[in-house]
Amino acid sequence: VECLYAYPVFVGTKWQDNAEYAQIAADIQLFLSDLFSSTFRNVLEQYGFFWGNIIAAHFEGAAPAPTLNDPGIAQIVADLHAAGIIPDETTVGKEGIAAHAAIVYLDDTVAFSDDTMSTGPFSLCVAPDLVYGYHWFNTTLRSTPLYYGVVAPMTDACVAGDSNMLPLTQTQRITIVTSHEIAELISDPQPFTGWSVSNGEEEIADICEGQDATITASYPDGTVNTWTVQDIFSLYDFQQGKVPCVIDSGAPAWYPSDRPHLHRPRLAQAQRAGLALPLPATHRIDGKVVRKSNVTHRFARNLMAGLRHAEIHGDIPQLLREMADLLERDTR
Numbered sequence: 001v002e003c004l005y006a007y008p009v010f011v012g013t014k015w016q017d018n019a020e021y022a023q024i025a026a027d028i029q030l031f032l033s034d035l036f037s038s039t040f041r042n043v044l045e046q047y048g049f050f051w052g053n054i055i056a057a058h059f060e061g062a063a064p065a066p067t068l069n070d071p072g073i074a075q076i077v078a079d080l081h082a083a084g085i086i087p088d089e090t091t092v093g094k095e096g097i098a099a100h101a102a103i104v105y106l107d108d109t110v111a112f113s114d115d116t117m118s119t120g121p122f123s124l125c126v127a128p129d130l131v132y133g134y135h136w137f138n139t140t141l142r143s144t145p146l147y148y149g150v151v152a153p154m155t156d157a158c159v160a161g162d163s164n165m166l167p168l169t170q171t172q173r174i175t176i177v178t179s180h181e182i183a184e185l186i187s188d189p190q191p192f193t194g195w196s197v198s199n200g201e202e203e204i205a206d207i208c209e210g211q212d213a214t215i216t217a218s219y220p221d222g223t224v225n226t227w228t229v230q231d232i233f234s235l236y237d238f239q240q241g242k243v244p245c246v247i248d249s250g251a252p253a254w255y256p257s258d259r260p261h262l263h264r265p266r267l268a269q270a271q272r273a274g275l276a277l278p279l280p281a282t283h284r285i286d287g288k289v290v291r292k293s294n295v296t297h298r299f300a301r302n303l304m305a306g307l308r309h310a311e312i313h314g315d316i317p318q319l320l321r322e323m324a325d326l327l328e329r330d331t332r
């Protein structure tokens with residue numbers, strides 16, 4: 001995956017109704033903003049990755065059933081694509097793709113158990129296997145493939161008996177699993193046709209599972225966010241005889257052969273675009289998808305550097321209407 005447009009999709013009522021979960025959901029969104037501006041991206045460039053960012057969160061509310069399986073997850077994701085909340089794919093080249101990928105987060109009101117997948121039956125949060133997430137794809141529900149990851153609630157009950165996970169906070173456990181699934185979704189979006197080893201039994205995060213590290217993201221105002229992730233396998237470092245499980249790498253970027261030099265000038269552009277993200281989250285309420293007016297208002301304020309629009313110019317709402325009309329007509 002060359003460009004990852006990440007859409008955290010929160011399934012389960014607690015993400016909206018429980019203050020602790022609401023805070024974790026906010027942290028996850030911030031983490032997805034910070035992940036790709038950290039050194040983590042340097043490890044993935046050798047696998048053809050260029051840039052990623054969170055675009056917008058979606059809060060789905062109650063799950064359609066108390067226990068979901070993979071077809072259930074795929075249907076939720078497909079419905080979000082059908083409703084235009086997550087855009088369908090536009091293939092950007094022969095070797096690289098753009099993925100508008102849902103990262104589905106389950107709270108502890110939702111269980112997961114599946115026996116439909118070609119990799120064999122499994123459940124999330126069930127000892128002794130202790131699987132915490134997976135990533136997969138679907139080519140039948142939409143005209144273009146869907147790519148998605150799934151992350152378990154990572155409560156104490158979910159990680160019971162796991163001495164590596166138990167000492168960590170719920171948010172730390174979730175960011176670790178997220179880093180694992182995103183690294184693999186990028187390098188092996190249709191398992192196991194991309195980067196994997198041992199006859200496709202292990203992907204680049206599996207090899208380094210259980211080895212955790214921290215990444216940081218710095219802001220111009222001096223804020224530094226620190227997040228716990230897991231190490232990712234770097235083929236380049238391995239071939240150099242260095243420690244292969246890393247969260248930073250000097251690996252040269254690998255570019256799709258059909259457009260080798262397109263990337264560099266676009267990097268600054270992509271980074272600038274990230275400053276306006278994420279877009280205001282969507283919520284499913286009484287069957288309708290809505291944005292919360294206070295969140296949308298805050299987003300508009302942020303676009304104007306936190307100033308009241310009337311302080312900048314009295315006519316900004318009218319200007320925004322004209323811009324909306326022009327963007328709607330812009331079909332290029």
Ligand SMILES: [Zn+2]
Pocket residue numbers: 180184203205206
């Ligand atoms: Zn994995």
